[in-house]
Amino acid sequence: MSTNPKELSKSAVLFSRAKKVLPGGVSRNTIFKLPHPDYVEKGQGCYVTDIDGVTRIDFANNMASLIHGHANPEITQAIIEQVQKGTAFTMATEIEIEYAELLCERVPGFEKIRFVNSGTEAVMAMIKAARAFTGKEKIAKVEGAYHGAYDYAEVSQTAAPKNWGDEDQPASVPVANGTPEGALNDVIIIPYNNVEKALAILNQHKGELAGILIDPVSHRVGMVPASEAFVEALYQWTRANDALLMFDEVITFRVNYAGAQQNYKVAPDLTAIGKMIGGGFPVGAFAGRSDVMEVLDPTQPKVLLPHSGTFSANPVTMTAGLTAMRLFDEKAVDYVNALGDLARKEITHAIEKTGIKACVTGAGSMFRIHLKAQAPNNYRQAYANEDEAKGLKLLLSHLFEQGLMMINTCSAMLSTAMTEKEIMILVEHLTSGFEKVIEQYPSLKKS
Numbered sequence: 361m362s363t364n365p366k367e368l369s370k371s372a373v374l375f376s377r378a379k380k381v382l383p384g385g386v387s388r389n390t391i392f393k394l395p396h397p398d399y400v401e402k403g404q405g406c407y408v409t410d411i412d413g414v415t416r417i418d419f420a421n422n423m424a425s426l427i428h429g430h431a432n433p434e435i436t437q438a439i440i441e442q443v444q445k446g447t448a449f450t451m452a453t454e455i456e457i458e459y460a461e462l463l464c465e466r467v468p469g470f471e472k473i474r475f476v477n478s479g480t481e482a483v484m485a486m487i488k489a490a491r492a493f494t495g496k497e498k499i500a501k502v503e504g505a506y507h508g509a510y511d512y513a514e515v516s517q518t519a520a521p522k523n524w525g526d527e528d529q530p531a532s533v534p535v536a537n538g539t540p541e542g543a544l545n546d547v548i549i550i551p552y553n554n555v556e557k558a559l560a561i562l563n564q565h566k567g568e569l570a571g572i573l574i575d576p577v578s579h580r581v582g583m584v585p586a587s588e589a590f591v592e593a594l595y596q597w598t599r600a601n602d603a604l605l606m607f608d609e610v611i612t613f614r615v616n617y618a619g620a621q622q623n624y625k626v627a628p629d630l631t632a633i634g635k636m637i638g639g640g641f642p643v644g645a646f647a648g649r650s651d652v653m654e655v656l657d658p659t660q661p662k663v664l665l666p667h668s669g670t671f672s673a674n675p676v677t678m679t680a681g682l683t684a685m686r687l688f689d690e691k692a693v694d695y696v697n698a699l700g701d702l703a704r705k706e707i708t709h710a711i712e713k714t715g716i717k718a719c720v721t722g723a724g725s726m727f728r729i730h731l732k733a734q735a736p737n738n739y740r741q742a743y744a745n746e747d748e749a750k751g752l753k754l755l756l757s758h759l760f761e762q763g764l765m766m767i768n769t770c771s772a773m774l775s776t777a778m779t780e781k782e783i784m785i786l787v788e789h790l791t792s793g794f795e796k797v798i799e800q801y802p803s804l805k806k807s
């Protein structure tokens with residue numbers, strides 16, 4: 361790249377400024393890329409324009425948080441009205457009650473709900489509520505699952521072949537340097553969708569576990585739903601062992617009108633949600649059984665989990681979220697899910713046509729492309745080897761050059777602002793991308 365600033369893109373110029381004041385030049389590593397991240401000018405519907413004037417179709421939707429795409433007119437209008445009345449108060453608001461009513465009516469298992477400011481905070485508070493209610497310290501979680509940045513929730517999230525240990529006893533791998541040994545000891549790792557192995561591990565910790573945390577349509581496996589048998593087994597284990605079943609539906613809440621939990625016969629005791637329920641603003645919430653949520657209740661003689669947050673349930677987020685979720689009614693859920701079905705079907709055709717060793721997994725309005733012939737069913741199977749990782753990188757940069765933004769795992773999160781047209785554009789460019797990948801990495805062609 362030229363060293364003459366005049367020849368640099370506007371994004372490149374901004375990045376050199378950013379590096380002086382932000383670690384690595386970014387505020388979140390998810391958007392980091394080399395030679396520089398791209399800086400946004402504006403978004404409208406399913407299109408985003410960068411500051412160099414390039415417009416792309418947005419399949420990332422701020423990591424699944426924009427179910428209606430960018431600058432939805434109804435949400436925008438509603439928040440403008442609220443912003444003019446004030447943005448945050450040391451007082452309660454009616455809108456938080458209205459939004460809590462909507463969510464509790466929508467999901468049978470949501471008897472009480474509390475709003476927070478991020479998915480990380482929702483999962484953290486949910487785990488703390490489970491501990492407070494059961495009086496036990498440990499939790500179990502699935503290998504490789506991402507649940508945000510809380511020390512306990514992130515254990516094993518970056519597990520890799522060099523450190524993940526035996527499949528019968530997956531290791532509690534830290535993400536951050538300096539993670540307390542205590543956090544690692546207090547998080548028991550189970551494999552996804554393997555009833556026998558998971559129960560064998562859980563049985564070694566009878567009496568110690570406050571709860572089991574799962575992402576019911578695991579993002580890290582490729583938006584692969586937890587099997588009915590797996591969820592049922594974990595549910596029964598928690599009933600028999602005075603523990604709670606916790607669902608992290610921060611991403612998966614979009615899968616059905618009442619979240620992915622609507623697809624199972626048994627319901628979790630507690631659920632964390634976030635992302636799309638903020639209507640484009642920072643948000644999280646956790647909800648569930650009244651008797652468990654009582655640990656937060658300030659009217660109790662002893663509050664088992666004192667809990668607050670300066671911006672929790674602020675009226676701007678509540679207004680945006682309420683408007684977004686009203687718009688995301690059963691018809692809208694069916695609409696985006698049908699787009700997801702179409703995408704999976706057409707991408708499968710493109711895979712067959714090009715002969716690439718690839719597959720597409722997903723549920724509802726979410727999907728992920730793996731450079732693997734077999735669809736994975738757990739984190740270890742989904743883990744990309746060196747060629748696969750390089751192939752995915754090439755595929756993602758090809759798509760980006762062609763005007764399509766995906767999440768960096770080659771995943772897509774659709775929005776109601778999309779139509780079949782955008783899906784077919786993606787399929788067209790994926791087809792040429794697959795051909796490019798095969799050309800560069802012949803090992804990724806089916807023999």
Ligand SMILES: Cc1ncc(COP(=O)(O)O)c(C=O)c1O
Pocket residue numbers: 423477478479480481483506507508509575579608609610611634635643644
């Ligand atoms: C399943 C899941 N849980 C929790 C989180 C954390 O949410 P946030 O980024 O809002 O803290 C994420 C974020 O990607 C997520 O995917």
